[in-house]
Every structure is written in structure tokens, then in C-alpha cells.
Amino acid sequence: MDNVQKFGKDVAVPKSPESEGSRLITLKEIEQEHGVSRSSLHTYRRSASFPQPVSVEGSTKIQYDAREVAAWFEAHPPSQGKRTDLAPRDEGAAVPQTEQTSRSQVGKPDYLTDEQWTGLAFSIIEGVGKGLHAAGLRVEWAASLGPLALEAVRPRLDELVESEVSDG
Structure with a gap:
């Protein structure tokens, strides 16, 4: 029970992750800080390697340890720009042969x-x-x-x- 503060003999309250020095970050903050769209973020969250959310007693917001998220994005940098794996939309245009x-x-x-x-x-x-x-x-x-x-x-x-x- 390392993660528990003691209040009296028979009351134990979980410590807030923020009180242990880690900063919690919301989905919106992840989008802004790491420059990813909401849909990309939801795709990343389905990945088994993405950090697990941190539950905070009394809060319904989905929050993550900011250091874990930053480390994940360091190891999995998002690719920027348009997708290149899609066929061109102009079906009449010639596709260069590579x-x-x-x-x-x-x-x-x-x-x-x-x-x-x-x-x-x-x-x-x-x-x-x-x-x-x-x-x-x-x-x-x-x-x-x-x-x-x-x-x-x-x-x-x-x-x-x-x-x-x-x-x-």
C-alpha cells in the first residue's frame, strides 16, 4: 500500500498521482501538446503500447501520465502530411510509372x-x-x-x- 495516505487508524485514501510528482494530461492536452488529431489519438489509444489512463478518484476525465505519453510519442513519432497510400482522386490523370x-x-x-x-x-x-x-x-x-x-x-x-x- 505504497500509494496510500493514512488518515487515522482505519481510513486509507489513495494518493493523487499528481502529489507524487507526475503531471496528468487530458486527451485535449495530448492533442495540443503533441500535434495530433482526435481521430489519430483514438487510433493510438487502441494500440497495446500506448500508456494506460490513470484513474483519479472523483474525476470522470480520462487522464494520462504526461511523462509516459511524452515517452510514447518519442518512440512513435506521428507522421505529418497527407496520406500517400491512397489512389489519386483525379481518375482521368495519368499516374507516373515508377x-x-x-x-x-x-x-x-x-x-x-x-x-x-x-x-x-x-x-x-x-x-x-x-x-x-x-x-x-x-x-x-x-x-x-x-x-x-x-x-x-x-x-x-x-x-x-x-x-x-x-x-x-
Whole structure:
């Protein structure tokens, strides 16, 4: 019972974390001090590595130890700027061919419509992103790993469709 102040013989009251030298910080203060949006902060909070909130008796505010939060952001700096893993919005614009995009582009099979192929491709890339997130890795890597997963899926998809046709 290190964290307890004694008041008389039979009354014990938990010490305030602030009385032990640590500063408590609210979600709003985390956003402001570390320059992150509310939605990003909620994503970080779902991470197993993010510090746990400190409960303060008599308060309903979610608060964190400021030193733990600062240390977490030091180890996991937020990336700034627009997402680069999204397709360009101007669908009529030409996309420059880089070594990576030309190497990892997979052609649409003839047996699928454009809509089916696009849906499948986006679902695979989204699944890679979810897997990366679940593993605690950078979700941005899905832009690079997703097309590789699609390359791996395409030959097996061709085999499955071929076996359906020959069986049917």
C-alpha cells in the first residue's frame, strides 16, 4: 500500500498521482501538446503500447501520465502530411510509372469485370493494412505490401477459376 495516505487508524485514501510528482494530461492536452488529431489519438489509444489512463478518484476525465505519453510519442513519432497510400482522386490523370508501381502492377483477369477486380484489389490491400495494424506495424506499409499480396493471389485465383471451369 505504497500509494496510500493514512488518515487515522482505519481510513486509507489513495494518493493523487499528481502529489507524487507526475503531471496528468487530458486527451485535449495530448492533442495540443503533441500535434495530433482526435481521430489519430483514438487510433493510438487502441494500440497495446500506448500508456494506460490513470484513474483519479472523483474525476470522470480520462487522464494520462504526461511523462509516459511524452515517452510514447518519442518512440512513435506521428507522421505529418497527407496520406500517400491512397489512389489519386483525379481518375482521368495519368499516374507516373515508377519502378515500384510498374514492378507490382497486376493485370485484371479476363474472367472478372473491372468492378470485381477493383473490389478484390482494394479488399486485399485493406486486409494487408488491417493485418499490419493488428501486428502493431505501420499501416502505411500496406501501399507497398498490398500489391505484392495481389501478385501472389492472382496465380492461385487463376488456378481456382480454371478448376471450376473444368469441373463444371
